[in-house]
Amino acid sequence: MLQRTPEAEFSSSAAPHMEGDRSGKAKMVTLLLLLALAIAAAVSLATGASDASALSVFKDWAMQLTGGESQLSARDALIIYDIRMPRMVMGLLIGSSLAVCGATMQGLFRNPLADPGIVGVSAGAGLGAVTMIVLSSSILAPLAALLGVYALPLAAFGGGLISTLLLYRVSTRNGSTSVATMLLAGIALGALAGAATGVLVFKADDQQLRDLTFWGMGSLAGATWLKVLAAGPIIVSALLISPLLANGLNAMTLGEATARHLGIPVQRFKALAIVVVAAATGASVAVSGGIGFVGIVVPHLLRLWIGPDHRYLLPASALLGAGLLLCADAVARTIVAPAELPIGIITAIVGAPFFLWILLSRRSMLDL
Amino acid sequence: MDGMTMISVDTLDVKIGAKPIVSNVSFSAQSGAVTTIIGPNGSGKTTLMKAISGDLAYRGSIQLMGHEVSAMKPWQMSGMRAVLPQSASLSFPFTVNEVVRLGIATGLHKTPPAVIGNRVREALQKVDLNGFAGRTYQELSGGEQQRVQLARVLCQVWEPVVDNRPRFLFLDEPISSLDIRHQLVILDIARDFARAGGGVLSILHDLNLTAMYSDHVVVMHRGQCQGSGTVKSIMNDHLLQSVFECKLRVGAIPDGNQAFILPQTIA
Numbered sequence: 264m265l266q267r268t269p270e271a272e273f274s275s276s277a278a279p280h281m282e283g284d285r286s287g288k289a290k291m292v293t294l295l296l297l298l299a300l301a302i303a304a305a306v307s308l309a310t311g312a313s314d315a316s317a318l319s320v321f322k323d324w325a326m327q328l329t330g331g332e333s334q335l336s337a338r339d340a341l342i343i344y345d346i347r348m349p350r351m352v353m354g355l356l357i358g359s360s361l362a363v364c365g366a367t368m369q370g371l372f373r374n375p376l377a378d379p380g381i382v383g384v385s386a387g388a389g390l391g392a393v394t395m396i397v398l399s400s401s402i403l404a405p406l407a408a409l410l411g412v413y414a415l416p417l418a419a420f421g422g423g424l425i426s427t428l429l430l431y432r433v434s435t436r437n438g439s440t441s442v443a444t445m446l447l448a449g450i451a452l453g454a455l456a457g458a459a460t461g462v463l464v465f466k467a468d469d470q471q472l473r474d475l476t477f478w479g480m481g482s483l484a485g486a487t488w489l490k491v492l493a494a495g496p497i498i499v500s501a502l503l504i505s506p507l508l509a510n511g512l513n514a515m516t517l518g519e520a521t522a523r524h525l526g527i528p529v530q531r532f533k534a535l536a537i538v539v540v541a542a543a544t545g546a547s548v549a550v551s552g553g554i555g556f557v558g559i560v561v562p563h564l565l566r567l568w569i570g571p572d573h574r575y576l577l578p579a580s581a582l583l584g585a586g587l588l589l590c591a592d593a594v595a596r597t598i599v600a601p602a603e604l605p606i607g608i609i610t611a612i613v614g615a616p617f618f619l620w621i622l623l624s625r626r627s628m629l630d631l
Numbered sequence: 632m633d634g635m636t637m638i639s640v641d642t643l644d645v646k647i648g649a650k651p652i653v654s655n656v657s658f659s660a661q662s663g664a665v666t667t668i669i670g671p672n673g674s675g676k677t678t679l680m681k682a683i684s685g686d687l688a689y690r691g692s693i694q695l696m697g698h699e700v701s702a703m704k705p706w707q708m709s710g711m712r713a714v715l716p717q718s719a720s721l722s723f724p725f726t727v728n729e730v731v732r733l734g735i736a737t738g739l740h741k742t743p744p745a746v747i748g749n750r751v752r753e754a755l756q757k758v759d760l761n762g763f764a765g766r767t768y769q770e771l772s773g774g775e776q777q778r779v780q781l782a783r784v785l786c787q788v789w790e791p792v793v794d795n796r797p798r799f800l801f802l803d804e805p806i807s808s809l810d811i812r813h814q815l816v817i818l819d820i821a822r823d824f825a826r827a828g829g830g831v832l833s834i835l836h837d838l839n840l841t842a843m844y845s846d847h848v849v850v851m852h853r854g855q856c857q858g859s860g861t862v863k864s865i866m867n868d869h870l871l872q873s874v875f876e877c878k879l880r881v882g883a884i885p886d887g888n889q890a891f892i893l894p895q896t897i898a
Contacts, residue, residue, distance in 0.1 A: 281748045282765035283728030373722035513733055516722050520686050525733065525787065526709030571723035 289575035292568060296582035300355075303589040307351045308343065310593050350486040352495075354592050355585045357483065357551050360498045360543040362584025363505050365558020366565075366576055370512030371536045372434070372445060375566070375621060378558040379544040382449030384426050385555075386456035388541070388548040390463075391422020396474050397463045412493040420497065420545030426452050427541050431533075482605040483551055483592050494546040501543035502581060508536050509573040516571070554607050556614020557584055563621060635662045637799060637830045638683060643691040645675075645682045651854060652678040655691075658849050658859040662797035662830040665821055667841045669834075670851030671875055676834045677717065679851065680803050683832070684714045696796060712799035713787035717807070719780050721768050727779050728764040731755060734786030750789060754782035759816050773808040781805060781817060791829025800824055802833035806840070818844045838879075842866055842890040850874055866890055 320343050368377040379385045395418035399407035407414045434445035511532040514522035523529045561584045595606045638660040645653040653675040660666040668676045682689045685700050693700040731751045758778040788798040806814040821831045835841045842862050849859040852874045858865050868881050878895040
């Protein structure tokens with residue numbers, strides 16, 4: 264007779280603080296990040312090339328609630344509701360998705376340099392998206408018609424899934440992942456996906472080229488409610504599933520065999536984690552192109568701050584990733600106003616040196 | 632409680648790739664006893680333990696408390712036995728507290744936070760790591776890391792017996808990087824666990840400590856079981872010399888019936 268062992272002991276006393284227990288701190292930091300994110304979101308709504316002020320929107324809401332007439336000019340309403348707001352929501356979704364994917368992938372591969380952008384998963388997702396854009400008028404037309412707005416994110420999901428599986432097969436042997444193999448395999452996969460993307464771009468017609476150019480800039484600039492609708496459900500589902508991975512990712516830190524000894528169904532767990540990463544990365548890439556390094560920087564900073572326990576790392580990553588991307592976007596929109604810098608440039612300027620710094624500080628551990 | 636057969640291995644074959652590592656091994660281990668597997672390097676000890684832990688595909692039969700290992704789910708086995716691996720590197724900078732806690736928190740059963748804290752503290756005390764809770768795992772020495780892992784493993788099967796069902800500790804070379812004091816500390820813990828009704832299956836290289844702490848010894852040689860039984864019946868000059876391929880002598884300390892093994896020359 265097999266039963267889950269009951270834990271008979273209960274203690275009425277509150278848990279005393281214990282050395283090495285960072286859970287209290289992690290909870291505090293999470294609250295703090297939530298507050299910071301709210302501020303970042305408000306700032307994101309309030310800033311932009313136009314002088315439309317978010318404050319006037321809040322005033323207007325208050326007015327309407329008390330039964331007054333809307334005072335907002337049609338121009339300001341358009342800017343706030345149809346340009347800045349979808350862009351803010353998109354920033355939240357993409358930022359949290361990138362950071363959570365980074366943290367999950369790092370846990371799954373058991374090393375802090377795994378990131379969908381660096382190891383070629385984003386490139387694979389990009390190839391999926393480009394395939395859909397270019398072939399949607401010919402071979403894939405029925406599929407594109409069937410899937411509607413979800414065609415692009417789902418195609419990117421497919422591309423991301425295939426490259427993650429390939430990467431895992433290549434770089435993991437007997438349950439342990441070689442960092443060097445993973446990074447090199449990532450370069451190869453990225454190059455392969457890039458080449459295939461090039462072939463498709465070569466075959467694309469003028470309209471498709473325009474689509475590709477806008478899509479590939481790595482930017483939140485094209486954010487519309489339609490795009491939010493296309494990527495949102497996939498990203499939100501992935502984010503909601505991710506807390507279920509926390510215990511498994513913690514156990515995986517000790518290796519696959521030990522995770523199994525602790526009761527984790529390792530094969531099923533890995534499959535779920537890979538699907539979550541590929542889905543969220545695919546949906547993000549589909550609507551915003553490749554925005555790099557958020558998935559490396561955010562989890563790494565948080566590990567230094569609250570420790571690597573994934574029960575806290577995953578939600579905190581979502582919050583900090585969303586907040587940082589909104590800030591980066593605010594900078595991208597204003598630094599060269601009225602023009603706009605692609606956000607990918609800003610995240611790379613901050614993130615690439617950071618990546619090098621991690622490499623340097625952990626060089627001995629990685630035996631490169 | 633003692634005498635209950637917990638592990639029963641019958642005509643076991645394990646291959647890694649195409650290479651047979653363990654062939655035709657049969658033995659059993661009881662609760663309330665320390666069972667030790669000995670044998671030279673490459674004799675299949677670790678592979679045997681991995682198969683019993685549920686890590687490898689096998690032919691033949693391995694039963695844990697009457698259930699075939701290959702048919703059990705990871706969570707079912709996690710309540711019946713805990714496994715100390717030979718070495719454990721950690722990919723992220725967890726504190727000692729957080730590592731030990733993984734032994735409790737990963738399971739499906741909910742343990743109240745206050746109980747978790749106390750248990751982690753007690754487990755660290757047992758392995759002689761008082762005051763280490765806040766240290767980062769990576770900063771510890773190999774021997775200290777090994778004891779942290781043992782504390783984690785102890786937390787997983789904290790009560791040796793639950794609902795009249797004994798639980799098992801699997802220890803693969805638990806004392807390989809420890810000083811002599813801590814070798815004794817760890818093997819005392821294993822013996823106490825067995826005395827309290829649980830079962831211990833371990834792999835050791837030190838024949839003197841094997842003789843001192845084991846109730847039952849299993850001898851592996853070239854993938855086969857060369858004998859299993861009590862220390863007295865198994866640990867004799869003839870069997871040990873032929874298995875380890877060197878000259879040694881088994882004696883007894885005059886004022887007790889403690890056996891000791893004195894190595895001599897390579898034959």
